[in-house]
Amino acid sequence: xxxxxxxxxxxxxxxxxxxxxxxxxxxxxxxxxxxxxxxxxxxxxxxxxxxxxxxxxxxxxxxxxxxxxxxxxxxxxxxxxxxxxxxxxxxxxxxxxxxxxxxxxxxxxxxxxxxxxxxxxxxxxxxxxxxxxxxxxxxxxxxxxxxxxxxxxxxxxxxxxxxxxxxxxxxxxxxxxxxxxxxxxxxxxxxxxxxxxxxxxxxxxxxxxxxxxxxxxxxxxxxxxxxxxxxxxxxxxxxxxxxxxxxxxxxxxxxxxxxxxxxxxxxxxxxxxxxxxxxxxxxxxxxxxxxxxxxxxxxxxxxxxxxxxxxxxxxxxxxxxxxxxxxxxxxxxxxxxxxxxxxxxxxxxxxxxxxxxxxxxxxxxxxxxxxxxxxxxxxxxxxxxxxxxxxxxxxxxxxxxxxxxxxxxxxxxxxxxxxxxxxxxxxxx
Ligand code: NAP
Ligand code: HSE
Numbered sequence: 001x002x003x004x005x006x007x008x009x010x011x012x013x014x015x016x017x018x019x020x021x022x023x024x025x026x027x028x029x030x031x032x033x034x035x036x037x038x039x040x041x042x043x044x045x046x047x048x049x050x051x052x053x054x055x056x057x058x059x060x061x062x063x064x065x066x067x068x069x070x071x072x073x074x075x076x077x078x079x080x081x082x083x084x085x086x087x088x089x090x091x092x093x094x095x096x097x098x099x100x101x102x103x104x105x106x107x108x109x110x111x112x113x114x115x116x117x118x119x120x121x122x123x124x125x126x127x128x129x130x131x132x133x134x135x136x137x138x139x140x141x142x143x144x145x146x147x148x149x150x151x152x153x154x155x156x157x158x159x160x161x162x163x164x165x166x167x168x169x170x171x172x173x174x175x176x177x178x179x180x181x182x183x184x185x186x187x188x189x190x191x192x193x194x195x196x197x198x199x200x201x202x203x204x205x206x207x208x209x210x211x212x213x214x215x216x217x218x219x220x221x222x223x224x225x226x227x228x229x230x231x232x233x234x235x236x237x238x239x240x241x242x243x244x245x246x247x248x249x250x251x252x253x254x255x256x257x258x259x260x261x262x263x264x265x266x267x268x269x270x271x272x273x274x275x276x277x278x279x280x281x282x283x284x285x286x287x288x289x290x291x292x293x294x295x296x297x298x299x300x301x302x303x304x305x306x307x308x309x310x311x312x313x314x315x316x317x318x319x320x321x322x323x324x325x326x327x328x329x330x331x332x333x334x335x336x337x338x339x340x341x342x343x344x345x346x347x348x349x350x351x352x353x354x355x356x357x358x359x360x361x362x363x364x365x366x367x368x369x370x371x372x373x374x375x376x377x378x379x380x381x382x383x384x385x386x387x388x389x390x391x392x393x394x395x396x397x398x399x400x401x402x403x404x405x406x407x408x409x410x411x412x413x414x415x416x417x418x419x420x421x422x423x424x425x426x427x428x429x
Contacts, residue, residue: 002035004318007067007098008042009089010079011060014103014130015042016052017307018077019059022314033315035322041067043080052303064089068096075317077310078102087111094118094126099321101313103130103306109204109220112211113333125320127313132205133158133282135305136298137312142212142286143332149288151213153253155428158205160280160300161189161196162228162248166265167278170236170245176229188280188301198227199263202250209284210252210261216337218252218261224342226264235352235423238382238394239267242350245275249428258340266428267350273297343403348377348427351395353412354419357384361417365393368415372408374400390419396427 006022008015022029022039030036041061067073076093078100080086087107093100094115102108108115108128119126129139133156142151157163161183168179180197183189195201203223210218228248236246244267253260268275273295277283282300287293299305355361362379369376375398382392397405405424413421 001030002322003072004033004035004037004075004321005040005070005073006037006075006077006314007040007070007073008077008079009064009067009086010081011042011044011051011055012079012081013303014306014310015077015079017303018079018310019055020053021307021311023055029311029315033318033322035318037314037318040070040073043067068092068098073098074321075099075101075314077314078104078107079310080104083107083110090115090126091118094122094124097122097124099125099127099317101127101310101317103128103134103310105131105201105204105208109207112208113217125317127317128208129313130306130309132208133284133296133298133300134302135308136282136284136296136300137309138284138296139208139212141296142209146286146288146291146294149290151254151286151288153287154206154209154213154251154284155274156206156209156250156284157247157274157277157282158209158250158284158300159196159199159202159248160282161193162199162202163277163282164188164280165197166228166231166236166246166248169231169233170240173233173237175233176231197229199225199248202248202263206250206252206261206263209250210259211333213252213286214254214259214335214337215332216259216335217333218259218339222261222339224262224264228265230423231265231425232352232423234392235350235425238352238380239350239425240270241380242267242378242394242396243270244268244350244427245270246425247274247277249274251428254337255340255345257337259337260340260345262342262345264426266426268428343401343406345402346399347402348399348429349374349397349405350423350425350427351393351397351409351412351421352423353393353395354390354422355393356417356419357389357391358417362393364415364417365395365412368408368411369395369397372400372404372411374398374404374408392422
């Protein structure tokens with residue numbers, strides 16, 4: 001039986017699980033592949049660190065050259081994380097004619113197109129299924145099983161940390177700060193939660209999903225982004241009364257000759273599957289012209305779920321090597337679809353205004369919206385604070401242009417009878 005050597009960069013949350021499976025299930029995996037798949041070395045920073053499993057000491061190294069210079073290593077798995085040195089390591093593996101598997105969304109979202117070109121030149125494979133939604137296989141279905149479809153839209157919950165926080169806020173009426181603290185205590189949110197709560201992580205994942213679904217390179221910097229830190233638990237209650245859940249959605253949609261790519265909190269109808277995705281779970285809804293609507297759902301983080309897709313990518317490459325097949329990374333990004341500017345998008349909007357409880361206030365609000373050609377679908381007055389003589393006005397609009405809505409909001413905020421625009425949330429049907 002031919003031996004296929006594997007080198008692992010990183011032995012942390014995901015790397016430890018990957019190493020454990022490659023060692024423990026070696027016989028079964030090798031049978032599936034038709035060649036022996038052997039983990040040769042694992043790169044760490046600290047040899048003395050306590051690991052999740054008792055790995056043989058000779059497996060570990062702090063010298064990356066032991067992996068790159070070993071001709072018996074055919075596949076390098078990058079699980080170091082972050083942009084550098086991970087990017088350099090991936091480049092070095094490819095230029096050394098080694099196949100690469102990675103779970104690194106930041107590297108792939110920012111550099112995937114160039115890395116795939118480099119891999120093509122070197123006739124090696126570069127696979128990255130785990131970079132989006134961890135254990136949920138969604139990139140491979142987009143590239144293979146759905147290849148006959150024209151995809152018109154992707155709507156997804158791709159960040160488990162923010163979905164956990166939003167679920168807490170909705171169910172327990174918690175303020176954002178408290179829900180975030182709980183997520184940090186449970187180890188879901190990082191001590192610095194910026195990447196998750198500001199939608200940066202979701203924008204990386206959407207850039208990867210949209211590039212594959214629409215066959216066009218989408219850079220993370222082209223994804224419009226708004227985080228969850230300004231959300232108020234009041235809006236979860238009001239949205240629910242109106243028939244919606246509040247979710248951080250990653251949305252990519254074809255609109256005419258352009259593509260919308262955006263990450264922001266969105267009112268999501270309660271009768272849709274995305275509205276029912278709670279806690280740290282992820283879901284990706286894909287609309288294809290042949291297949292209709294599909295939803296991929298599961299655990300979007302964690303060492304074991306992520307190891308499932310990482311090891312599957314290793315096995316795919318190993319099988320190709322064993323069969324002597326010509327291995328080429330799939331890179332059908334042969335379209336160039338411009339990204340639509342955010343101010344052009346058309347959707348429905350939810351507003352909450354804190355206003356003086358005086359005659360004529362609704363008429364003033366309606367006039368401003370009318371001047372900006374924004375049509376009201378429903379309006380509700382909530383929570384009269386008698387002592388302060390203020391009320392909350394909740395407005396749902398018909399589809400309106402983002403630029404008009406932003407101008408109207410600025411004008412509304414300047415009205416003497418409006419104390420504050422408490423919320424402006426887009427609605428996604
Ligand atoms: P992690 O727990 O922080 O592990 C990182 C590992 O890389 C550690 O073993 C560390 O060594 C090693 N390392 C870091 N910098 C290094 C350097 N400069 N040189 C050598 N070794 C270095 O990270 P993780 O959670 O496993 O994540 C790995 C990748 O998977 C990331 O790209 C992440 O985005 C992705 N991912 C993670 C999850 C998840 O749930 N965790 C889900 C999907 C995707 P020491 O152990 O010696 O410190
Ligand atoms: N921080 C990410 C999340 C981990 O919360 O979904 C998986 O990429």
